[in-house]
Amino acid sequence: MKREFTVIIEQDEQGYFVGEVPELQGCHTQAKSLDELMERIKEAILLCLEAEGKKVPSTHFIGVQRVAV
Template sequence: MATCPILDGCYTQGKTVDEALENIKEAIALCLEDLKEDEIPDTNSIFIGQVVV
C-alpha cells in the first residue's frame, strides 16, 4: 500500500513495491487535479525519508 498523507484520501496499492510507487504517482496527479490552486498544501516543511526495519 502507498499513501500520500498530505493529500486526504490519496492512497493506492500494487502487487509489488514498484507497482505501488507507479500507482501513487498517478493517484497524486489525480488528487491534485481536483484541488483548486489555493487548496494545494504547502510542502516546504515536509521531511521525506525511508526507514528500513
C-alpha cells in the same frame, strides 16, 4: 516544476503494498509490488492534485513515531 510528496508504505496481510500520501487527504493506492505501487501512487497524486485544483497542500509531513502502550 516538480513537487515532492511523502509516501507512507505498509504491507497488508495478503502481501499487498499500500501507499498513502499524508499531505493529500484521501490519496492512497495499493499494488502487488513496490514498483507497481510507485507508478500507481504517482497517478493517484496527479488525480488528487487535479481534484484540488492543483493547489499545493498547506500541511507538511513531519515524521513517524512509534509508541508503546
